[in-house]
Amino acid sequence: MxxxxxxxxxxxxPLHPTVESAIKKGLSHFGNPSSLHHLGQSAQEDIESARESIAQFIGAKSPEHLFFTGSATESNNWVLKSAVSQALLEEKSPHIITSSIEHTSIISTCNQLEKEGVQVTYLPVDENGRINMEAYSKAITTSTSLVSIMAANNETGTIQPLSQLSDLAKFNGVRFHSDAVQYVGKVPLNVSDIGLDTLSLSAHKLYGPKGIGCLYCADETWLTPLLRGGSHERSLRAGTQNTLGIIGFSSAINWWKQNxxxxxxxxxxxxxxxxxxxxxxxxxxxxxxxxxxxxxxxxxxxxxxxxxxxxxxxxxxxxxxxxxxxxxxxxxxxxxxxxxxxxxxxxxxxxxxxxxxxxxxxxxxxxxxxxxxxxxxxxxxxxxxx
Ligand SMILES: Cc1ncc(COP(=O)(O)O)c(C=O)c1O
Missing domain, CATH: 3.90.1150.10 (Aspartate Aminotransferase, domain 1)
Known part of the structure; x- marks a missing residue:
C-alpha cells in the first residue's frame, strides 16, 4: 500500500510538527501549575501565555474570558447547563433555542435537558443546511435563556450567518453561544466584533492535541461549574490543567496566526x-x-x-x-x-x-x-x- x-x-x-516540538519542550515543565515553587510557576506561565495567544486569535477583549476545558464537548455541555441553572436561579422557565443540525454534544445535551423539563426549540434548516430565520424570529422571546447555533457544520461545512443570528439574540436580550469547532482557523473570526457571548473550541481540529478545548465567555458571572473541586480556571472548572495539551493548543494557534x-x-x-x-x-x-x-x-x-x-x-x-x-x-x-x-x-x-x-x-x-x-x-x- x-x-x-x-x-x-x-x-x-494530525499534530503539526511545530506543535509536536512545543509539546516535547513543554515536557520539562512538569510542575503542577497551582504549586507556588518555580516549577509550578513555569507551568502556570505556559498556561497564561497560551490563554493570551488564543484569546487574541479569536478577538477576545481579555485573556480572562478564556477557560480551558477537556474538549469542545465539555464546553458545549457547560454553556447549555449554565444557561438552565441561571434561568432557574432567576426563577424563570428555561428555554433553549438551538438548531436541528448541531453536533451531538449539543443535541444530546439538549435532549437530556428536555427530559428534565427544559423547553428546547430545534430550528429547522433549508436544503443547504442554513437556519430558517423565520422560525428563529418566531421562536425567540425576551425570556429565552440561550441561543446556541454552530458556526459551521462538521458534515456539510455549511456556514451560518453568525452576525445576523447573534444580532437577533442581542435584540431580544438573550445570550448567544456558538460551537465554532469547525469554523475557527478556516474562516477569520472576531468574537468581540460579532458580539458572541460564548464560543467553544477544540485543539485537535486545528493541528493541536486531543483532549483539550476551551470556552470563550465574555462575562463569566452566569457560568455554573460543571466540575467542582479546586480553584483552577478561576474556580469555574476544577481539575489540574492539562499543561501539555494547553501548550500544544497555543502552539497550534500561534501557527494559525502566522499562516x-x-x-x-x-x-x-x-x-x-x-x-x-x-x-x-x-x-x-x-x-x-x-x-x-x-x-x-x-x-x-x-x-x-x-x-x-x-x-x-x-x-x-x-x-x-x-x-x-x-x-x-x-x-x-x-x-x-x-x-x-x-x-x-x-x-x-x-x-x-x-x-x-x-x-x-x-x-x-x-x-x-x-x-x-x-x-x-x-x-x-x-x-x-x-
Ligand atoms: C462541530 C463540532 N462540535 C463539537 C465537537 C466535539 O469536539 P471534541 O472532540 O473536542 O469534544 C466536534 C467534533 O467532531 C465538532 O465537529
Missing part, C-alpha cells in the same frame, strides 16, 4: 480542484455542501452507492474519508444533519465526507479521483443488484 492519503480533517487533524490567510487560500484551491475533478467522473455525483461552506469540506454522494462501501473500499487503498460525522461512524443510522436537510434515508446513507487541510495537495486529490474512477463503477453494479 502506498502512503496514506488523509481526507478526514473534520474528524481530527491563516495562506492556509485558507490553500484549502480553497484544493476545493476548486476537487470539485472540478469529481464532476469529471463518469459516475453521477451529487454535491451537498453549499457554496457558502468551509473551504476544506465537501459532502458528496455517488449514484446512491452506500457511503460506507465507498469509505471501506477507499480505506483498502490507503485513503481515509468519512461517511458523515466521525462521532457517529460505526452506527448505521443515517446522519441527522442530512435528514434535516431533506435527504431520504437512502440518500443520507450514500454521503461521503471529504475534508482536507495543510498537508493535502492536488496530487492527493488526483489519487482519490483515480481510485474512485476504478471502484465506483464496480460498487454501482453491486448496489443496483442489492
Amino acid at each position: 502506498s502512503s496514506t492519503i488523509y481526507l478526514d480533517y473534520n474528524a481530527t487533524t 491563516q490567510e495562506k492556509e485558507i487560500a490553500h484549502m480553497a484551491k484544493i476545493k476548486e480542484h476537487l470539485i472540478k475533478k469529481i464532476k469529471s467522473l463518469s459516475t453521477p455525483v451529487q454535491i451537498y455542501s453549499p457554496k457558502e461552506s468551509l473551504p476544506n469540506t465537501l459532502l458528496v454522494s455517488f449514484d446512491n452507492i452506500s457511503g460506507s462501501a465507498i469509505m471501506m473500499s477507499l480505506d483498502l487503498e490507503g485513503i481515509c474519508v468519512s461517511t458523515g460525522s466521525a462521532c457517529s461512524t460505526g452506527s448505521v443510522e443515517p446522519s441527522h444533519v442530512l435528514l434535516e436537510m431533506g435527504l431520504s434515508t437512502k440518500e443520507a446513507l450514500s454521503a461521503v465526507r471529504l475534508s482536507w487541510g495543510h498537508a493535502t495537495t492536488n496530487s492527493s486529490i488526483d489519487q482519490l479521483i483515480n481510485s474512485l474512477s476504478q471502484l465506483l463503477p464496480r460498487l454501482s453494479i453491486t448496489s443496483k443488484k442489492a
